[in-house]
Amino acid sequence: MRTINNRYSWERYQKQIPDDHFYYARSCIRQNFFPGSEAAFLKIMQDELGLDVLDDAKHTSCTGIGYHADIVPLETIMTVVARQFSLMTEAGYENLVSSCITSFGIYTEILAMWHHFPELEAKIHEHLRKATGREFVKPKNVIHTSDLVFHFRDRIAAKAKYKLYDVINEKPLNVVEHIGCHYSKIFPTNGIGGAEFPYVLAGMIESWGGQVIDYPERRHCCGFGFRNYLVQANRGSSIANSKLKFESMAPYKPDFIVANCPGCSMFLDKWQYTLAEMEGVTYGPDHQAIPVLTYEEMAGLVLGYDPWDLGLQMHQVDAEPLLQKMGIEYDYTKKYLGKNGKYIGSPKPCNCF
């Protein structure tokens, strides 16, 4: 593998990332899977970096799941997206930052379609006017939240309490980075590093002291793709994709996986349990699975946030071995306590082995 030459290929693909004033579009599913991630993002951006990020209660799902499942027609999703743009315009913002990779793909795809088919954009203006009485202006910049964390990675590194460093074995942590397909495989120029060598997560890992693993199936899809799992009978294909990736990365002994897509983070986390139940295999050391983090959780750990505030107890794969490797101090007794101090329930051990 020509790693040395590939290492800098990402530099050809750069995108404009503004420095301040963002309209935040949340994901519809992330808050269920990884409930602390979006809160951590806002805390980092607003409290740590002092940026203007508007978390608007009025916006909705982009309906991307319905669109990719052939339930929501193209013009309908375009009108929903136009409404988000309208809310952004109304609030006085020009930079849209999307928390979800699917939404990010939807926004960039729709803007590209409107660019090539202006009559379609005119039609959507008409649809939105009729449906809501609103007008919209297209955003100047559409970025993904991981772009923003990447953009400010050095400022985050300057405030870091912990490094991506294994304090037990005294070596940088081996990290698998996984990029959601809709980040840059549809429009390579809209992602940092393009489709083949996206640098957005690798940049964060390197800035925060970790070591990126370059394994053969690095760019392979995790298998989440909506059509791949919405129908139960198709899930065999979905899990086969994840299995291929795990088998490919396991020899490199990753300490954890980080992903920038809601679906990838969820599937890479939960499929490890499913594979353990189905086949009795795990891919981490000592019959353990490999912890999976979102990039906000990774940033939160680096900044010294409480792991249970970040929601790490909600992961299928236990993140505690990783916390111990990083030398993070945490209170085990608070692991399964909610914000109000009440017990939230804890998982039962599986009978996988």
Place this chain on the structure above:
Amino acid sequence: MNKWGFGINEKRSIDLDKNSPDIADRVLRDEPSLRLCIGCGGCTATCSAGNLTRFNFRRVHHLLRRGEYAALSGEIDKCMLCGKCTLVCPRGINTRNVVLSIRKHLSV
């Protein structure tokens, strides 16, 4: 079916680095004209065995060149050696000799 309602799909990718080219090389040595194949499928279209079974000479050629010999051994015995494929081949490949050579090397 397990409690999940689905299994894990088998990999369908063909890893050419893991498959041995051994038998394919021996067949190509026996019948070098096979290298001229352009995959037009004329052989398959005219095949007598193909009329009666799912035998497909072009598929046989693919399986051979990819080193998928397990699938090949079940197929190759279906050929009746009528030679019509040889007559129609635009590249003049001696397809009957290819079939005989594959049978010989697979049986070793």
